[in-house]
Amino acid sequence: MNYQDRSPVRFSIAIVVSLLFLVACQSDPDPTGIGLVPDGDLINALRFDSQRDSTDIRDGSFFFHNHHASSTALAIGAADGYASSALLRWLYFSVDSIQAYGGQIVSARLQLRSLPYHIGDISAPVQLDLHKIRGFWNVFTIAADSVDELRSDERIGRFDGVIGPTDSIVIDIDTATVRQWMRNSIEGQYAENHGVMLDIAQQGVLRSFQSNVLGNDSPPVLTIIMQTPNGLDTVVGEGMDNTYLIAGPKREDEGRIVLQGGISVRGTLRFDLSRIPPASVINHATLYLTKDPSLSTRYFRGADSVLVYERIDSSTNILSSSGIITRLDNSMPGVLIAEGTPLTRAVQNWVNGKGNYGLVLVPMYEVSDIDRMALHGAAAAADKRPRLVVTYTSQP
Amino acid sequence: MKKIILGFLLLTSISAAQNGGTIESRFGIGELDQMLTARQRGMGGAATALQSSADISAINPASWSAIRELRLAGGLAYEYLSLSKADASITSGAIKGFSFVFPLEESFRLRLGSSIQPVSRANYKTIGYGTLDGESYSVLYEGSGGLSMFRAGLSAEPLPHVKIGAAFQYYFGTIDQLTELRFDNGTWFDARQTRATTHSGSGLHLGVLYDGIRNVHLGVSLRPATSINASRNLVIEYSTADSTISGASGTQDIPLAFSAGLAWQLTDALLLAADYSRQDWTNAEMFEGKQNGQGEAYKFALGAEWYPYKNDPDARTLSRTAFRLGFYLQQPYMAFDNENAQETFITAGAGFPIFGANRGDVALEYGWRGSDAHPLGTQHLLRLSLSVTVGEPWFIRNTD
Numbered sequence: 001m002n003y004q005d006r007s008p009v010r011f012s013i014a015i016v017v018s019l020l021f022l023v024a025c026q027s028d029p030d031p032t033g034i035g036l037v038p039d040g041d042l043i044n045a046l047r048f049d050s051q052r053d054s055t056d057i058r059d060g061s062f063f064f065h066n067h068h069a070s071s072t073a074l075a076i077g078a079a080d081g082y083a084s085s086a087l088l089r090w091l092y093f094s095v096d097s098i099q100a101y102g103g104q105i106v107s108a109r110l111q112l113r114s115l116p117y118h119i120g121d122i123s124a125p126v127q128l129d130l131h132k133i134r135g136f137w138n139v140f141t142i143a144a145d146s147v148d149e150l151r152s153d154e155r156i157g158r159f160d161g162v163i164g165p166t167d168s169i170v171i172d173i174d175t176a177t178v179r180q181w182m183r184n185s186i187e188g189q190y191a192e193n194h195g196v197m198l199d200i201a202q203q204g205v206l207r208s209f210q211s212n213v214l215g216n217d218s219p220p221v222l223t224i225i226m227q228t229p230n231g232l233d234t235v236v237g238e239g240m241d242n243t244y245l246i247a248g249p250k251r252e253d254e255g256r257i258v259l260q261g262g263i264s265v266r267g268t269l270r271f272d273l274s275r276i277p278p279a280s281v282i283n284h285a286t287l288y289l290t291k292d293p294s295l296s297t298r299y300f301r302g303a304d305s306v307l308v309y310e311r312i313d314s315s316t317n318i319l320s321s322s323g324i325i326t327r328l329d330n331s332m333p334g335v336l337i338a339e340g341t342p343l344t345r346a347v348q349n350w351v352n353g354k355g356n357y358g359l360v361l362v363p364m365y366e367v368s369d370i371d372r373m374a375l376h377g378a379a380a381a382a383d384k385r386p387r388l389v390v391t392y393t394s395q396p
Numbered sequence: 397m398k399k400i401i402l403g404f405l406l407l408t409s410i411s412a413a414q415n416g417g418t419i420e421s422r423f424g425i426g427e428l429d430q431m432l433t434a435r436q437r438g439m440g441g442a443a444t445a446l447q448s449s450a451d452i453s454a455i456n457p458a459s460w461s462a463i464r465e466l467r468l469a470g471g472l473a474y475e476y477l478s479l480s481k482a483d484a485s486i487t488s489g490a491i492k493g494f495s496f497v498f499p500l501e502e503s504f505r506l507r508l509g510s511s512i513q514p515v516s517r518a519n520y521k522t523i524g525y526g527t528l529d530g531e532s533y534s535v536l537y538e539g540s541g542g543l544s545m546f547r548a549g550l551s552a553e554p555l556p557h558v559k560i561g562a563a564f565q566y567y568f569g570t571i572d573q574l575t576e577l578r579f580d581n582g583t584w585f586d587a588r589q590t591r592a593t594t595h596s597g598s599g600l601h602l603g604v605l606y607d608g609i610r611n612v613h614l615g616v617s618l619r620p621a622t623s624i625n626a627s628r629n630l631v632i633e634y635s636t637a638d639s640t641i642s643g644a645s646g647t648q649d650i651p652l653a654f655s656a657g658l659a660w661q662l663t664d665a666l667l668l669a670a671d672y673s674r675q676d677w678t679n680a681e682m683f684e685g686k687q688n689g690q691g692e693a694y695k696f697a698l699g700a701e702w703y704p705y706k707n708d709p710d711a712r713t714l715s716r717t718a719f720r721l722g723f724y725l726q727q728p729y730m731a732f733d734n735e736n737a738q739e740t741f742i743t744a745g746a747g748f749p750i751f752g753a754n755r756g757d758v759a760l761e762y763g764w765r766g767s768d769a770h771p772l773g774t775q776h777l778l779r780l781s782l783s784v785t786v787g788e789p790w791f792i793r794n795t796d
Contacts, residue, residue: 031524033772
């Protein structure tokens with residue numbers, strides 16, 4: 001191929017390269033000519049407001065079977081309709097067979113640290129009893145109503161006195177029982193170590209103690225002093241499980257959604273979104289909940305927030321994997337505000353016809369804090385009932 | 397090497413249907429391409445009766461019989477459009493297709509022609525603004541894509557001075573229309589939906605040329621009405637990470653296009669040409685419905701080509717260099733509120749030899765359209781076009 005033959009080829013390539021360069025030049029969008037967009041192609045942001053649109057709202061509440069394995073507090077006592085017992089057990093003891101079968105136990109003591117959270121008068125002396133537990137229990141599956149079934153009549157320890165808000169108390173435990181736990185440990189019969197149940201005999205007071213979750217600086221400790229030929233030896237109970245079992249009535253107050261921690265009463269809320277055209281794109285959603293302080297309590301932390309989840313099943317109360325923690329706004333005292341991607345997605349699912357099972361309202365610190373959060377419900381005055389504001393984009 | 401270049405040009409011709417335009421190209425199948433070479437553009441687009449041994453016309457397939465050797469041609473254009481409102485301007489570049497003509501037989505001047513070229517383009521990016529209870533947002537309307545065409549046909553001279561041509565045309569291409577609503581706060585979910593309309597279908601292109609009158613050529617070109625398939629998908633994106641897709645199928649009418657032209661070789665060095673073309677989109681249906689904003693398109697064009705040094709023995713290159721002038725007045729098929737949106741253009745150009753029988757052509761067009769009353773205001777358009785044709789005597793066997 002001579003030079004003359006190649007030149008057109010080169011020229012063609014130059015054309016293409018030049019074109020690609022020119023095509024790369026793009027202009028920023030400009031509003032000029034926006035009036036020419038066909039009416040049928042125009043889209044706009046629109047707003048749905050359950051309060052303004054007098055939307056049908058349904059609310060309710062239900063018991064949720066919860067476990068308190070991750071609770072920061074162990075609740076013990078009976079007050080304000082609640083009755084709670086704590087369960088503790090130790091599966092392992094680092095002892096040898098001589099200690100387990102023949103060593104003298106000088107003392108076996110349970111140390112607990114109280115928390116300031118309580119219901120009732122805590123200045124009065126309290127009688128804290130330790131009872132043996134009859135059978136095996138699982139911290140994740142134990143039922144709240146199994147207290148009587150598990151509690152034996154055999155008391156193996158008692159504390160009698162005044163407990164301050166953050167006091168450490170020591171309770172002697174029957175050494176024969178502790179020895180049996182040690183033997184079970186040596187023999188590999190860990191499941192036979194059922195532990196102890198803690199109750200407060202008096203009515204009208206409910207106390208809380210630190211549990212063994214990470215972060216608590218003084219979890220329950222079982223310390224055993226043993227006499228050995230070489231002197232005294234200290235053994236500590238290991239492999240500890242603890243929880244508390246609480247029972248109490250679900251509050252039913254007219255026009256209110258009452259969320260209850262401890263016994264895990266959750267709320268439900270459902271808005272009729274039929275006014276939003278199907279297949280609209282949900283840009284944002286905000287939920288406003290108005291608190292009723294007169295029916296709410298602050299026995300524990302008294303958190304001014306709830307968790308909001310999408311309910312994805314009507315019968316089993318399955319929740320979406322992510323929820324929203326409500327916030328407060330100074331401009332709206334007493335109003336809890338939930339907004340964010342999980343709520344936006346929930347509304348989108350409902351608009352897309354995936355089943356509007358509503359929202360579930362979960363008390364903050366539900367497993368540890370025995371508090372009530374009362375919210376104005378669907379039957380409340382219009383300016384106090386739950387309000388959902390949805391910003392959406394229409395379809396062309 | 398030639399095959400590689402051919403493939404590359406084919407691909408870029410398809411992608412080139414995606415460039416430059418205004419919001420007007422949201423209507424119908426977008427802004428129609430005139431399918432003119434740079435030579436024809438320099439002459440104002442008065443191309444129906446033009447014949448050339450080098451220039452491959454997409455306007456009249458009958459003219460292919462004037463080509464004596466294998467010819468390949470390609471072109472590109474660069475546009476600058478200024479809008480009087482908002483001082484906005486749009487620039488764009490595009491390949492204007494690739495074509496070739498292959499001589500099959502000489503007694504009837506039978507020629508095989510083929511091309512791939514843009515038919516229409518939709519490319520716009522327009523933004524609107526709104527507020528909802530204090531929250532500001534913008535809505536972007538963006539379009540891209542267009543229709544392209546593959547054409548293959550034959551031309552012949554069955555009778556003295558009468559050339560005829562016919563080509564099969566296959567239309568294809570997708571027009572994407574994006575709409576996006578975005579809030580200024582940056583945290584709310586954007587509403588984004590894309591509508592893609594894919595077209596496919598065929599049509600015919602017929603042409604006749606008559607040069608039996610002394611120094612006068614007459615040409616007629618006809619593209620019968622056709623209806624091509626169109627399928628549309630709408631994809632709506634949601635925060636739930638899924639999307640809704642709804643589809644529809646229908647047809648897109650492409651109405652009859654007619655053009656007639658006259659070319660007069662006034663002197664050995666001066667050629668004059670005139671053209672009239674028309675295509676009525678008023679009743680063209682899209683998905684079984686007429687679309688607003690479509691009307692009757694027409695064009696009236698005049699042009700001249702002059703070889704000032706044609707007979708000058710001392711001007712080797714200049715003797716084969718042509719200078720061109722032209723003018724055209726046209727009404728695009730998009731008409732809003734029955735408003736007259738006539739375009740007026742004046743054109744100029746030149747054609748020059750490159751090597752041997754290869755030629756290059758450039759054209760510059762300046763035009764204006766609209767008025768201050770038009771939503772886009774008065775528009776001024778400057779278009780630079782370039783075409784190259786390459787001749788290859790492949791069909792001639794060496795006897796050495």
